[in-house]
Amino acid sequence: MIQTVCVCGAGTMGSGIAQTSAAAGFYTILFELNESVLDKAKTTIEKKLQTLVEKNKISETDKAATLNNLHFTNDLYDCLANVVIEAIVEDAPKKIALINQLAEINHSETVFATNTSSISVTQIATAVKNPERVVGMHFFNPATLMKLVEVVATDFTNPQTLQLVIDFSKQMNKTPVLCKDAPGFIVNRVARPFYIESLRMLEENSASIFTIDSIMEASGFRMGPFKLMDLIGNDINYAVSCSVYQQLHNPERLKPSFIQKEKVANGELGKKTKRGYYQYD
Numbered sequence: 001m002i003q004t005v006c007v008c009g010a011g012t013m014g015s016g017i018a019q020t021s022a023a024a025g026f027y028t029i030l031f032e033l034n035e036s037v038l039d040k041a042k043t044t045i046e047k048k049l050q051t052l053v054e055k056n057k058i059s060e061t062d063k064a065a066t067l068n069n070l071h072f073t074n075d076l077y078d079c080l081a082n083v084v085i086e087a088i089v090e091d092a093p094k095k096i097a098l099i100n101q102l103a104e105i106n107h108s109e110t111v112f113a114t115n116t117s118s119i120s121v122t123q124i125a126t127a128v129k130n131p132e133r134v135v136g137m138h139f140f141n142p143a144t145l146m147k148l149v150e151v152v153a154t155d156f157t158n159p160q161t162l163q164l165v166i167d168f169s170k171q172m173n174k175t176p177v178l179c180k181d182a183p184g185f186i187v188n189r190v191a192r193p194f195y196i197e198s199l200r201m202l203e204e205n206s207a208s209i210f211t212i213d214s215i216m217e218a219s220g221f222r223m224g225p226f227k228l229m230d231l232i233g234n235d236i237n238y239a240v241s242c243s244v245y246q247q248l249h250n251p252e253r254l255k256p257s258f259i260q261k262e263k264v265a266n267g268e269l270g271k272k273t274k275r276g277y278y279q280y281d
C-alpha cells in the first residue's frame with residue numbers, strides 16, 4: 001500500500017505532480033536541488049489551491065489537508081517513500097544517477113517511476129538495481145489538470161509494480177494508458193511533427209509565429225505549437241526532439257530545428273523564464 005510518495009524535481013511537472021498526489025491524500029515529499037525553484041513551487045501550489053477555494057472547487061479544509069500532506073526539501077536523505085516519481089531534467093545520465101542514489105537509501109521494493117517524455121525506460125531500468133520496480137509514469141502538462149498518464153512497462157517491470165502505478169494513477173483521478181517503451185511513447189511521437197513542421201515554416205519564413213498559432217487554434221487545436229512549446233519549456237521540448245530523432249535513427253522528417261537550439265542557448269525557455277516565442281512579463 002502506498003503511504004508516502006516522493007517527487008523529484010519541483011519544476012513545471014514536479015510541482016503539479018506533487019500537488020496532485022498530496023490532494024489525493026498521499027504524504028508527498030517534493031525534492032528539488034535549486035532552492036529558489038523549491039520556494040517558487042511552494043508559493044505556486046499555495047496560490048493554485050487558494051484559487052480552487054475561491055472558485056468553490058475545493059474547501060478550505062481540502063486546501064489545508066493538501067498542504068499538510070506536502071513536505072518540501074532539498075535534502076536527498078528525506079526522500080524515503082513507497083513510490084518515487086522523478087521529474088528532473090530530460091537527461092538520461094542525470095536521471096539514472098539520481099535513481100541510483102535514492103535506491104541506496106530506500107527499501108528494495110520502493111517503486112521508481114520516471115516522468116521522462118522520451119528517454120527509454122528500459123535504458124533507465126537496466127542501469128538501476130532491481131529493474132523490476134522501474135516503470136514510466138508520463139504525466140501531461142499541466143499535471144494538476146491533464147487526465148492522461150502514459151504508463152510505460154519494460155520487459156523487466158513486474159506485474160505488482162505495474163498494478164501499483166495503475167491503481168495509484170486512478171487514485172489521483174488520472175486515466176492511465178499502458179504504452180510500449182517506444183521512442184516518445186505515443187503522444188510525444190505523434191506530436192513531434194506538430195512542432196517540427198511549425199518550426200520549419202518559421203525557418204522558411206512561410207508564416208509568423210502568431211499566424212501559425214492562430215490558424216492552428218482556429219482549426220480546433222487547443223493551443224498553437226509555439227504557445228504549447230513555451231508551456232512545455234523549450235529546453236525540454238528540444239531534448240525530447242533530439243531523443244526521439246536519435247532513437248528513430250535520424251529521419252530527416254524529424255530533424256530538430258536550429259531555432260529551438262538557439263532558444264535553449266539564449267535561455268529563452270518559455271513561460272518558466274518569461275521569454276520564449278512570446279514574452280510573459
Ligand SMILES: NC(=O)c1ccc[n+]([C@@H]2O[C@H](COP(=O)([O-])OP(=O)(O)OC[C@H]3O[C@@H](n4cnc5c(N)ncnc54)[C@H](O)[C@@H]3O)[C@@H](O)[C@H]2O)c1
Pocket residue numbers: 008009010011012013014031032033034037086087088089090091094098115116117118138139140141231232233236240272
Ligand atoms: N514540461 C512538460 O510539458 C513535460 C510534460 C511531461 C513530461 N515532462 C518530463 O518531465 C521531466 C521534467 O520536466 P519539467 O518540464 O518539469 O522540467 P523543469 O526544467 O521545469 O524542472 C526540472 C527540475 O529538476 C531539477 N533538478 C535537476 N536535477 C535534479 C536532481 N538531481 N535532483 C533534484 N532536482 C533536480 C531542476 O533544478 C529543475 O527545477 C522531464 O523528464 C520532461 O521530459 C515534461
